Amino acid sequence: MSQPGGIVLDPQQPQPTAWTWRRILQAVLGIGLAVVLIVWGLPHFAKTSWADIWSSIQVVPWWHVLAFQGLMLAGLYSYTFTLTGAMPGLSHWRALILNLCGSSVSNLLPGGGAVGLAATYAMCRSWGFTNRATSTMAIVTGVWNVLSRIALPVVAIVALWWGNDQLPAPLRDAAVGGMITGAIIIGVLVAVIASERQAQRVGRFFDRLLRPLFRRSKRTATMSVDQLVRELRARITDTVRTGWLQMTLGMFGFFGLYYALFVLIMRDVGVALPLGMLFAAYAIGRLLTAVGITPGGLGVTESATVIALVGWGAPPAQATAGVVLFSVVTHLMEVPLGGLGWLAWSATAQRRTTSV
Numbered sequence: 339m340s341q342p343g344g345i346v347l348d349p350q351q352p353q354p355t356a357w358t359w360r361r362i363l364q365a366v367l368g369i370g371l372a373v374v375l376i377v378w379g380l381p382h383f384a385k386t387s388w389a390d391i392w393s394s395i396q397v398v399p400w401w402h403v404l405a406f407q408g409l410m411l412a413g414l415y416s417y418t419f420t421l422t423g424a425m426p427g428l429s430h431w432r433a434l435i436l437n438l439c440g441s442s443v444s445n446l447l448p449g450g451g452a453v454g455l456a457a458t459y460a461m462c463r464s465w466g467f468t469n470r471a472t473s474t475m476a477i478v479t480g481v482w483n484v485l486s487r488i489a490l491p492v493v494a495i496v497a498l499w500w501g502n503d504q505l506p507a508p509l510r511d512a513a514v515g516g517m518i519t520g521a522i523i524i525g526v527l528v529a530v531i532a533s534e535r536q537a538q539r540v541g542r543f544f545d546r547l548l549r550p551l552f553r554r555s556k557r558t559a560t561m562s563v564d565q566l567v568r569e570l571r572a573r574i575t576d577t578v579r580t581g582w583l584q585m586t587l588g589m590f591g592f593f594g595l596y597y598a599l600f601v602l603i604m605r606d607v608g609v610a611l612p613l614g615m616l617f618a619a620y621a622i623g624r625l626l627t628a629v630g631i632t633p634g635g636l637g638v639t640e641s642a643t644v645i646a647l648v649g650w651g652a653p654p655a656q657a658t659a660g661v662v663l664f665s666v667v668t669h670l671m672e673v674p675l676g677g678l679g680w681l682a683w684s685a686t687a688q689r690r691t692t693s694v
Contacts, residue, residue: 394656412595414437416588442676607657619643623642
């Protein structure tokens with residue numbers, strides 16, 4: 339799932355997405371890379387074959403797959419609490435439509451977030467929301483997604499490191515370093531949101547750090563990270579003050595239900611790793627969904643997750659089968675669901691136009 343929209347530098351007027359030859363070429367290459375990573379990369383990295391992978395998938399009863407899909411929909415509904423917390427007045431039904439449509443675009447196109455953002459503005463305007471309210475929602479949910487995707491690996495590292503004497507010393511050292519780095523990033527983001535003084539300190543620090551780079555470019559010569567940080571903080575402070583708990587619970591429900599889905603699928607195909615290792619593999623995949631070189635990180639997330647699972651002792655064919663099934667349920671199925679979302683939005687937009 340890809341959160342709709344992203345951080346907008348010009349909140350009053352979203353930038354149009356022009357389909358130039360360069361963008362088309364990037365899309366073709368991104369989709370091609372995803373296909374190569376899935377068709378060739380997965381069995382290659384796991385040292386297995388598609389025949390063995392398919393045999394492992396076939397052991398899963400069809401009604402289990404339907405139950406998995408229901409759990410995935412419950413996760414998507416949980417995310418509507420994040421969206422409604424970031425945009426007062428938005429109903430859960432409309433938030434679900436918004437999420438499905440944005441995710442379907444992101445899952446079809448590399449870097450599809452820009453197209454999804456344009457769709458988000460169009461939908462919200464048709465429901466009577468202003469560009470400012472829409473961009474504030476996009477900024478806040480973007481920040482909450484970043485915090486969540488950084489927090490997941492930190493929690494996973496703790497789960498792997500705590501009390502696990504079998505981890506090699508280099509891996510334990512890397513785990514501690516990753517945990518500290520992630521905690522620092524989360525702390526900086528929270529400090530910027532919570533304190534104007536800390537936001538100024540962070541902005542001035544990055545201004546000094548990046549000033550040599552800005553001087554080399556005429557386009558960025560007048561750019562001020564300090565000013566940008568303060569403007570963004572001013573935009574999101576009121577929303578965070580009233581909606582932080584609802585948004586946090588929505589993210590917790592979404593990622594929690596998807597993790598439960600991941601565990602159930604792995605158990606169904608015969609992967610019996612400890613829950614800590616499964617959570618670590620799941621966290622790696624969720625973090626890499628932000629990779630924009632393929633649609634929704636497709637192929638990249640699956641390859642990294644398979645490498646982690648097999649490296650920790652999971653049977654290659656079963657681990658790959660579980661990752662493929664999880665990707666089908668959570669990634670590919672968002673595309674037809676997004677189509678239904680577009681139809682639902684068209685119906686609501688037409689009713690609004692008729693009533694006016």
